[in-house]
Amino acid sequence: GAVVSQHPSRVICKSGTSVKIECRSLDFQATTMFWYRQFPKKSLMLMATSNEGSKATYEQGVEKDKFLINHASLTLSTLTVTSAHPEDSSFYICSARDILRAGSNQPQHFGDGTRLSIL
Amino acid sequence: AQSVTQPDIHITVSEGASLELRCNYSYGATPYLFWYVQSPGQGLQLLLKYFSGDTLVQGIKGFEAEFKRSQSSFNLRKPSVHWSDAAEYFCAVGANSGGGADGLTFGKGTHLIIQP
Numbered sequence: 001g002a003v004v005s006q007h008p009s010r011v012i013c014k015s016g017t018s019v020k021i022e023c024r025s026l027d028f029q030a031t032t033m034f035w036y037r038q039f040p041k042k043s044l045m046l047m048a049t050s051n052e053g054s055k056a057t058y059e060q061g062v063e064k065d066k067f068l069i070n071h072a073s074l075t076l077s078t079l080t081v082t083s084a085h086p087e088d089s090s091f092y093i094c095s096a097r098d099i100l101r102a103g104s105n106q107p108q109h110f111g112d113g114t115r116l117s118i119l
Numbered sequence: 120a121q122s123v124t125q126p127d128i129h130i131t132v133s134e135g136a137s138l139e140l141r142c143n144y145s146y147g148a149t150p151y152l153f154w155y156v157q158s159p160g161q162g163l164q165l166l167l168k169y170f171s172g173d174t175l176v177q178g179i180k181g182f183e184a185e186f187k188r189s190q191s192s193f194n195l196r197k198p199s200v201h202w203s204d205a206a207e208y209f210c211a212v213g214a215n216s217g218g219g220a221d222g223l224t225f226g227k228g229t230h231l232i233i234q235p
Contacts, residue, residue, distance in 0.1 A: 006162075034222045043209065044163075046222040059222075093162055095223075107153060108213075108223065112162035 002028050004096050006111035014119055015086060021079045021114045023050075023094030029074035030096035034108060035067075038091040050077040084118045091115055121146040121212050125226035132200050133234045140195040140229050142184075142210030151213040152193040153223065154184055156206045163209065169193065180204070205233045 003026040011019055023033055031052045036044040048069055049057040056069035066088075068080040077096075081088050095108035122145045132138050144150055151170050155163040167178025174186040184195045193210060207230050211223040 036225075043225045043227045044223075046224070049222050095163075107165055107168050109165075110155070110163040113160075115160070 002096075002098055002109040004094065004109045004111040006094055006114050008114060009112060010115040010117075012117045012119065013084065015084065017084055017118075019081045019084055019116060021081075021092055021094075021116075023077045023079070023096065023111055025075045025096045025098075025109070028096075028098040028109075030077075030098065031074060033071060033077040033094055033096045035069065035077075035079050036093045036095070038093060038113075040091075044093060052077075081116065084116070086118045089116055089118045121150070121214065121224045123210050123212050123224055123226035125208075125210055125229050127229045128227070129230045129232065131232040131234055134202055135199050138195075138197045138200045138204070138231070140208050140210075140231070142193045142195065142226060143191050144193060144210070144212045145191065146212055146214075148214075149188075152184075152186060153211040153213070154178065154182070154193075154195045155209045155211060157209065157228075158206050166195070166208075200231075200233055202233045202235070205231055207231070 005024045007022045033050040035047045037047050038044045046059050047062045050069045050071040052071045058064045071077040091113050093113040095110045097108050124143045153168045154166040157163050166182045167176045169176050169186045176184050182197050186193050207228045209228045210226040213223045214221045
């Protein structure tokens with residue numbers, strides 16, 4: 001089945017550091033990937049839609065300069081949390097859709113998430 | 120704007136008993152509906168999805184869900200739960216972007232506890 005890999009699975013860093021999270025589709029191509037954020041014991045909130053070769057589309061209230069998204073290839077999207085602060089600590093999850101099977105109403109495939117902790 | 124309501128934050132069920140997790144959605148057209156399960160510290164696993172057609176959808180691990188347009192509901196059911204079913208369950212709705220759902224809107228989740 002379709003596999004989405006996220007790296008790293010966990011990162012702890014100091015306040016002010018920038019952190020990059022990778023989302024890869026391992027066995028399929030994805031023109032569109034999605035980034036979600038999940039607070040402890042809370043639901044997932046869509047942050048942005050990452051489009052290969054173009055700018056990401058951010059949801060209302062998400063700072064695009066804070067959360068930089070790059071989707072340079074059909075199998076890789078990256079989320080960079082710039083100048084991270086403790087309030088950015090969260091669980092970040094990406095998902096991707098298989099473009100070759102899009103016509104058959106394929107669901108999104110989710111990565112295992114990245115636990116970000118800012119000290 | 121679309122929204123999803125999961126009215127039960129926690130549900131406790133005895134092992135072997137039946138289960139029903141409630142989900143109500145708000146969406147202007149025919150929605151794409153999903154149920155995902157999440158174990159602690161893990162990502163999401165798709166249990167089942169509804170795009171069109173038969174309103175009773177079969178999923179993995181013995182789960183099923185029924186789409187009821189008149190009630191705007193998509194409740195998840197399982198006839199007999201196992202201890203390994205203990206997890207967080209999320210209902211989600213997505214817009215049709217021509218071949219697949221766009222970014223999903225999730226409910227707040229239902230935490231399922233299994234009693235021995």
